[in-house]
Amino acid sequence: MKKRFLSIFLFFILITPCAFAEDNFNIFKLRIFNNDTREIKSLLYSQVKYANRTNFNKFIATYTDDYKNSDGLNLESYSQLVKDLWNTYDNIEYGIKINGIAVKDDEATVNVTETSFAEIPAPANLDGILKSEANSVYFLKKTNGDWKVASDKVLTETTSLLYGDAKNLDIKLTAPQEIQAGKEYTASLEFTPPADVIAIASIASDKVEYPQKQAKEVYRKFPDDNILERIFVSNSDNANEYVVASIGLTKADINDLSIKLSLTGFGYKIVRVNVIPKKGEDVDVKDR
Numbered sequence: 001m002k003k004r005f006l007s008i009f010l011f012f013i014l015i016t017p018c019a020f021a022e023d024n025f026n027i028f029k030l031r032i033f034n035n036d037t038r039e040i041k042s043l044l045y046s047q048v049k050y051a052n053r054t055n056f057n058k059f060i061a062t063y064t065d066d067y068k069n070s071d072g073l074n075l076e077s078y079s080q081l082v083k084d085l086w087n088t089y090d091n092i093e094y095g096i097k098i099n100g101i102a103v104k105d106d107e108a109t110v111n112v113t114e115t116s117f118a119e120i121p122a123p124a125n126l127d128g129i130l131k132s133e134a135n136s137v138y139f140l141k142k143t144n145g146d147w148k149v150a151s152d153k154v155l156t157e158t159t160s161l162l163y164g165d166a167k168n169l170d171i172k173l174t175a176p177q178e179i180q181a182g183k184e185y186t187a188s189l190e191f192t193p194p195a196d197v198i199a200i201a202s203i204a205s206d207k208v209e210y211p212q213k214q215a216k217e218v219y220r221k222f223p224d225d226n227i228l229e230r231i232f233v234s235n236s237d238n239a240n241e242y243v244v245a246s247i248g249l250t251k252a253d254i255n256d257l258s259i260k261l262s263l264t265g266f267g268y269k270i271v272r273v274n275v276i277p278k279k280g281e282d283v284d285v286k287d288r
Contacts, residue, residue, distance in 0.1 A: 164265030
């Protein structure tokens with residue numbers, strides 16, 4: 001659970017499957033077995049419970065030993081990611097909505113919508129709010145009578161962390177949900193700054209990986225039409241990407257001949273771009 005751990009963890013850097021094909025859900029005939037369905041729901045709901053209690057051992061025990069997700073993270077890397085996040089912030093509230101379950105023998109796929117929320121304290125009355133939502137597919141295996149998560153794939157993902165006046169902004173960050181490797185794409189950031197505020201912003205992109213590298217930021221004055229766009233070329237490593245928008249809000253206090261700038265808000269927004277391998281270069285997540 002919680003692939004969004006990685007995008008959330010990226011924020012904290014900024015401020016301080018057994019493999020399954022992605023179309024497996026479609027080839028499974030929907031055969032609902034009451035016991036299996038109940039057990040699968042119980043497993044996923046227990047993940048939320050353990051995450052909200054930051055019970056690491058019980059949370060990780062819901063995964064198979066050979067777990068590997070579509071971003072190439074194995075159980076060891078994913079475990080370290082969870083530890084790092086919970087050691088930094090233990091007040092994130094997680095939620096899950098199960099949209100559909102398909103079972104075939106000892107394998108199952110589950111479509112889910114996951115959410116995260118947290119209030120983040122900060123100095124100078126610039127407290128922040130973290131919000132995240134992702135639509136994902138889980139791939140489960142039944143081994144020795146127990147269902148466990150063997151892999152997962154995030155289909156769409158949006159995360160925001162906004163401080164001060166930025167919490168009141170309606171920020172739209174758009175990018176393609178999928179793009180072929182090595183192809184050009186456009187990302188667009190749009191919001192209306194408060195009156196009498198100087199806004200700066202940047203848009204960057206980077207591969208989804210752990211440890212997550214900080215995206216290179218080039219801040220510029222936010223355009224008068226309130227839209228900032230950048231063109232990127234998706235990586236050729238068949239790795240998924242994050243598009244990261246960063247914004248800053250300042251006010252100018254003028255007293256006689258002196259001008260003082262004060263920070264009134266700042267924040268980040270992330271959207272996921274899944275990279276499709278070029279034709280003839282399909283890779284198994286186990287080989288990344």
